[in-house]
Amino acid sequence: MAENKGLTPRGEDFNAWYNDVVLEAELADYSPVRGSMVIRPWGYGIWENMQKGLDGLFRDTGHENAYFPLLIPMSFIEKEKEHVEGFAPELAVVTHAGGKELEEHLAIRPTSETIIYHMYARWVQSYRDLPILMNQWCNVMRWELRTRLFLRTAEFLWQEGHTAHATAQEAEAEALQMLNVYRRFMEEWVAMPPVTGMKSESERFAGAVRSHSCEALMQDNRALQAGTSHFLGQNFARQFDLKFQSEAGQEEYAWNTSWGVSTRLIGGMVLTHGDDVGIVVPPRLAPVQGVVVPIWRKEEEAVAVREKSDEVAARLKKTGVRVKVDGRGHLTPGAKFWEWERKGVPLRVEIGPKDLAKEQVVLVRRVTSGEEPRKEFLPEAQAVAEMPGRLEAFQGALLQAARDRREANSHRGITDFGQLQEIMDGPGGFVYTGWSGDPAVEERVKAETKATLRVIPDPEFRSATAPTRCIGGGDAKMEVVWAKAY
Amino acid sequence: MAENKGLTPRGEDFNAWYNDVVLEAELADYSPVRGSMVIRPWGYGIWENMQKGLDGLFRDTGHENAYFPLLIPMSFIEKEKEHVEGFAPELAVVTHAGGKELEEHLAIRPTSETIIYHMYARWVQSYRDLPILMNQWCNVMRWELRTRLFLRTAEFLWQEGHTAHATAQEAEAEALQMLNVYRRFMEEWVAMPPVTGMKSESERFAGAVRSHSCEALMQDNRALQAGTSHFLGQNFARQFDLKFQSEAGQEEYAWNTSWGVSTRLIGGMVLTHGDDVGIVVPPRLAPVQGVVVPIWRKEEEAVAVREKSDEVAARLKKTGVRVKVDGRGHLTPGAKFWEWERKGVPLRVEIGPKDLAKEQVVLVRRVTSGEEPRKEFLPEAQAVAEMPGRLEAFQGALLQAARDRREANSHRGITDFGQLQEIMDGPGGFVYTGWSGDPAVEERVKAETKATLRVIPDPEFRSATAPTRCIGGGDAKMEVVWAKAY
Numbered sequence: 001m002a003e004n005k006g007l008t009p010r011g012e013d014f015n016a017w018y019n020d021v022v023l024e025a026e027l028a029d030y031s032p033v034r035g036s037m038v039i040r041p042w043g044y045g046i047w048e049n050m051q052k053g054l055d056g057l058f059r060d061t062g063h064e065n066a067y068f069p070l071l072i073p074m075s076f077i078e079k080e081k082e083h084v085e086g087f088a089p090e091l092a093v094v095t096h097a098g099g100k101e102l103e104e105h106l107a108i109r110p111t112s113e114t115i116i117y118h119m120y121a122r123w124v125q126s127y128r129d130l131p132i133l134m135n136q137w138c139n140v141m142r143w144e145l146r147t148r149l150f151l152r153t154a155e156f157l158w159q160e161g162h163t164a165h166a167t168a169q170e171a172e173a174e175a176l177q178m179l180n181v182y183r184r185f186m187e188e189w190v191a192m193p194p195v196t197g198m199k200s201e202s203e204r205f206a207g208a209v210r211s212h213s214c215e216a217l218m219q220d221n222r223a224l225q226a227g228t229s230h231f232l233g234q235n236f237a238r239q240f241d242l243k244f245q246s247e248a249g250q251e252e253y254a255w256n257t258s259w260g261v262s263t264r265l266i267g268g269m270v271l272t273h274g275d276d277v278g279i280v281v282p283p284r285l286a287p288v289q290g291v292v293v294p295i296w297r298k299e300e301e302a303v304a305v306r307e308k309s310d311e312v313a314a315r316l317k318k319t320g321v322r323v324k325v326d327g328r329g330h331l332t333p334g335a336k337f338w339e340w341e342r343k344g345v346p347l348r349v350e351i352g353p354k355d356l357a358k359e360q361v362v363l364v365r366r367v368t369s370g371e372e373p374r375k376e377f378l379p380e381a382q383a384v385a386e387m388p389g390r391l392e393a394f395q396g397a398l399l400q401a402a403r404d405r406r407e408a409n410s411h412r413g414i415t416d417f418g419q420l421q422e423i424m425d426g427p428g429g430f431v432y433t434g435w436s437g438d439p440a441v442e443e444r445v446k447a448e449t450k451a452t453l454r455v456i457p458d459p460e461f462r463s464a465t466a467p468t469r470c471i472g473g474g475d476a477k478m479e480v481v482w483a484k485a486y
Numbered sequence: 487m488a489e490n491k492g493l494t495p496r497g498e499d500f501n502a503w504y505n506d507v508v509l510e511a512e513l514a515d516y517s518p519v520r521g522s523m524v525i526r527p528w529g530y531g532i533w534e535n536m537q538k539g540l541d542g543l544f545r546d547t548g549h550e551n552a553y554f555p556l557l558i559p560m561s562f563i564e565k566e567k568e569h570v571e572g573f574a575p576e577l578a579v580v581t582h583a584g585g586k587e588l589e590e591h592l593a594i595r596p597t598s599e600t601i602i603y604h605m606y607a608r609w610v611q612s613y614r615d616l617p618i619l620m621n622q623w624c625n626v627m628r629w630e631l632r633t634r635l636f637l638r639t640a641e642f643l644w645q646e647g648h649t650a651h652a653t654a655q656e657a658e659a660e661a662l663q664m665l666n667v668y669r670r671f672m673e674e675w676v677a678m679p680p681v682t683g684m685k686s687e688s689e690r691f692a693g694a695v696r697s698h699s700c701e702a703l704m705q706d707n708r709a710l711q712a713g714t715s716h717f718l719g720q721n722f723a724r725q726f727d728l729k730f731q732s733e734a735g736q737e738e739y740a741w742n743t744s745w746g747v748s749t750r751l752i753g754g755m756v757l758t759h760g761d762d763v764g765i766v767v768p769p770r771l772a773p774v775q776g777v778v779v780p781i782w783r784k785e786e787e788a789v790a791v792r793e794k795s796d797e798v799a800a801r802l803k804k805t806g807v808r809v810k811v812d813g814r815g816h817l818t819p820g821a822k823f824w825e826w827e828r829k830g831v832p833l834r835v836e837i838g839p840k841d842l843a844k845e846q847v848v849l850v851r852r853v854t855s856g857e858e859p860r861k862e863f864l865p866e867a868q869a870v871a872e873m874p875g876r877l878e879a880f881q882g883a884l885l886q887a888a889r890d891r892r893e894a895n896s897h898r899g900i901t902d903f904g905q906l907q908e909i910m911d912g913p914g915g916f917v918y919t920g921w922s923g924d925p926a927v928e929e930r931v932k933a934e935t936k937a938t939l940r941v942i943p944d945p946e947f948r949s950a951t952a953p954t955r956c957i958g959g960g961d962a963k964m965e966v967v968w969a970k971a972y
Contacts, residue, residue, distance in 0.1 A: 029605065032562070033592065036555035038605055041620065044552045066530050069522035070556075070594075070625055070641050071578070076518070092557070092583040094594065097640075098629035099575055106519065108556075108580065108594075119515065119524055128816060134527065139556055139625065143584035154583075155556050330614060 007342075009276045014220045022149045022270060025279045025343045035147040035154030039263065042343055043150075045287030046266055047157065051137060053189045053284065054159065054261065057181045063133045063161060068116050070138075071106035076114040079239040083113065086206020090142040092154070108141040113207060113232070113258055116162045117240040120254070126245045127166045130254065131174070135161040150267030151224075151486050158262035164242060164254040168233070171255035172210075175231040178259040179212040182227035190265060191282045191398035192216045192272045193406060194226055195430065195481060197455030202439055205258075209233035215454040215481065217406045218271035221428030223454050223483035226268050229259035267486075272402050273367075278342030280367055282398050283391040288324045290316060290387060291340045295333045295352035302329075309351050312361065315384045316349075321391065341366060346394045349383065363390075369397045406430070412463045417448075417471055420482065424449035430483050432457075434467030434476025441472030451482040493828075495762045500706045508635045508756060511765045511829045521633040521640030525749065528829055529636075531773030532752055533643065537623060539675045539770065540645065540747065543667045549619045549647060554602050556624070557592035562600040565725040569599065572692020576628040578640070594627040599693065599718070599744055602648045603726040606740070612731045613652050616740060617660070621647040626748075636753030637710075637972050644748035650728060650740040654719070657741035658696075661717040664745040665698040668713035676751060677768040677884035678702045678758045679892060680712055681916065681967060683941030688925055691744075695719035701940040701967070703892045704757035707914030709940050709969035712754050715745035753972075758888050759853075764828030766853055768884050769877040774810045776802060776873060777826045781819045781838035788815075795837050798847065801870045802835075807877065827852060832880045835869065849876075855883045892916070898949045903934075903957055906968065910935035916969050918943075920953030920962025927958030937968040 008016040027043035165171040194214035208230035237253040273280035294309040316323040350362040409429035494502040513529035651657040680700035694716035723739040759766035780795040802809040836848040895915035
């Protein structure tokens with residue numbers, strides 16, 4: 001393995017720290033293909049756990065998985081006017097295949113609304129065929145100029161849900177339901193509590209009527225758009241002739257939604273919980289939740305501590321904990337500790353010759369909220385029995401810390417443009433202000449502070465007192481959240 | 487949903503039957519992109535169960551999942567001489583992206599040896615970094631001229647395992663181990679027992695030293711290459727500079743293997759078990775193992791039979807059975823029976839008003855081996871308790887039937903070319919003969935009978951008496967298996 005180069009401290013250069021930690025935790029690596037990355041087993045294992053969690057929530061809400069083609073005829077993408085404007089500049093295009101130039105060029109999907117609604121149109125005749133509630137897990141491609149591991153890559157993995165409904169109300173309810181599924185997943189699994197709300201027109205998905213978003217605040221006080229859910233109205237249904245016969249016998253266009261989250265969530269996890277030692281993986285996402293490290297000096301001690309380590313690991317496995325014994329002989333215990341801390345394993349169990357005699361183990365937390373000790377000596381049986389509960393507590397503490405940080409860096413009741421500017425020039429964070437609804441204000445804020453309108457927050461995120469003044473002057477029509485964004 | 491067009495009987499036109507049944511069972515549909523198909527939820531659910539089964543076997547043998555880029559620089563594919571000859575004619579090429587022509591054109595991966603071994607070369611320094619045992623689940627693209635749903639599509643889903651080892655012996659053992667993992671999966675999950683063996687030089691993977699294959703015999707007596715495992719020697723390691731420092735301090739090239747199975751397995755499942763009614767899904771692969779159909783005539787009966795159906799389903803779920811209640815009000819029971827039989831659900835439970843009174847259910851098998859009745863009246867408690875065992879028996883009966891059929895259509899001890907010709911012109915099947923090892927014999931067999939050399943069978947598949955005469959005349963060096971193939 002590559003020599004440890006050490007991590008740039010966050011306080012010195014946050015962006016450099018992020019790149020270092022993603023590489024050094026072996027989450028991902030650069031590839032020889034511009035803008036594409038390799039997701040290494042540790043990163044992919046986290047993604048698999050994300051998939052499991054999300055997939056369960058999708059199924060519980062009645063969705064089925066399917067798979068649609070990677071390549072989309074250019075004519076399809078060109079059908080929805082806003083859609084092609086939004087995606088055309090980022091397309092990767094297959095012009096030749098099988099040794100010949102193709103009659104119609106094919107785009108690698110940047111998202112699959114067009115081809116999916118084309119297929120739905122073949123499958124739907126009557127209202128009885130609705131709703132269609134499908135999701136696909138796949139790769140997509142958007143030719144981005146500036147790329148960052150996980151946060152913005154030309155190719156990324158994601159899921160895209162696509163639904164068709166008989167009524168606008170049902171589709172709108174679906175879009176909101178899935179926004180809340182995302183929010184719940186980000187809170188309960190990623191321990192990354194987002195603010196949810198609606199996008200302004202300028203930030204809307206290309207082709208949507210309304211876009212809803214989960215915006216999470218990273219440690220550097222920049223916002224990460226971590227998941228979006230769109231009410232597409234009948235825009236795509238009209239272009240792809242997705243019609244059905246209603247119960248009353250009328251021919252009507254269906255109403256669509258689409259919603260997606262991607263491997264960007266892994267970047268969000270790193271930016272939410274990581275520290276100068278490495279990443280921190282929330283237990284529900286950790287491929288290894290507890291690592292058992294046998295410690296020995298003399299060769300004659302090795303057998304006993306390794307056996308005990310295997311035994312403890314087997315007992316932990318029975319309690320449902322994902323556990324790994326690191327028995328490598330050519331590394332010092334210190335090197336192992338360092339590696340697993342860098343990779344963010346929540347709990348470490350150390351077992352040495354002295355612990356054997358005392359029937360105890362040493363339990364070390366990857367991070368502590370300050371209330372618990374980082375390191376504890378515990379009777380072996382107690383450590384095993386308490387492990388699932390400790391992992392849950394660890395998960396909860398991460399969420400609480402992230403929520404506290406978000407709130408501490410949310411600035412409410414800002415009415416003065418200079419104040420907004422000052423915050424954005426200084427610490428950053430979420431700034432709540434009034435807004436008239438005028439796009440010119442968004443343009444001015446962006447030009448002068450680099451912040452963008454993240455969301456028009458959902459009711460529970462709004463300030464107790466509704467703002468009356470727009471940050472750009474004049475009356476406010478609504479409250480909005482500004483932040484610099486990834 | 488589209489009107490039922492009925493299935494072409496197998497005896498009338500086997501190929502037409504296959505296309506009909508794949509479409510009518512809603513496994514897949516044609517897409518507007520030439521050679522690409524849509525995998526519908528029922529087909530994708532079967533694929534997900536295949537993934538679960540295989541993934542467990544891969545993990546049990548020490549493999550980890552990762553993800554590598556979709557696009558591969560053309561220069562990479564051109565590095566390994568045989569590899570480029572094998573794959574160049576089938577490549578789909580991205581020439582433009584982000585609105586510009588690319589300096590280096592990029593191929594959509596037809597397989598990922600090149601880019602993966604390039605990455606391994608970055609990660610491996612010493613023998614301590616070996617073996618690397620990785621697998622990826624992904625889509626690949628091969629621009630085929632003649633395509634068939636699942637069996638041969640331009641885009642398909644698969645897994646590709648790629649390993650690197652310090653010694654040739656270890657790599658060869660890995661290639662054989664994975665061949666056996668595939669065999670076991672095909673037997674125990676797909677109930678499609680393959681013959682395993684080695685490919686002749688002419689049928690070898692482009693770039694491999696040795697290719698091992700699982701060849702299964704379909705109902706029309708054609709062979710399906712259902713999974714392959716390759717010992718790559720140092721061919722790719724040399725081209726991609728995949729070197730390591732040995733324990734003795736020498737710089738050496740690593741030894742590689744690669745192995746893959748794809749959504750083609752779904753086609754194999756259909757061609758192995760399907761009948762004129764529809765497909766038959768082995769219980770271990772079935773998204774729904776038991777469907778419960780409440781039956782009522784009068785509206786006042788509906789509530790009670792639906793309640794009972796939900797109750798029975800809940801009890802079945804507790805025994806670990808994947809179960810679904812089909813309570814749709816606008817379809818007759820007959821229409822539901824027909825739909826689920828077409829989709830191959832192994833067992834059906836019918837519950838009507840008379841059954842309620844008797845505390846019984848009607849249990850119907852999708853297929854029967856002839857020893858059991860197709861339809862039974864059973865006390866409700868017994869039906870629930872016996873369901874897991876009955877599903878296991880169903881799975882076992884499918885395997886036995888497929889094995890019997892394979893053996894009944896295997897022709898051993900054939901020494902005369904005319905006989906081979908007669909079998910291939912007639913019933914088809916696996917024909918075992920001697921072979922001198924001369925490729926000219928393969929060419930003659932192919933030209934005159936359309937059969938190809940499927941494998942040089944592994945020991946346990948060889949005939950009791952080794953053949954002494956080559957089918958093309960002269961002495962035999964080995965026994966081989968011929969068949970017409972998909």
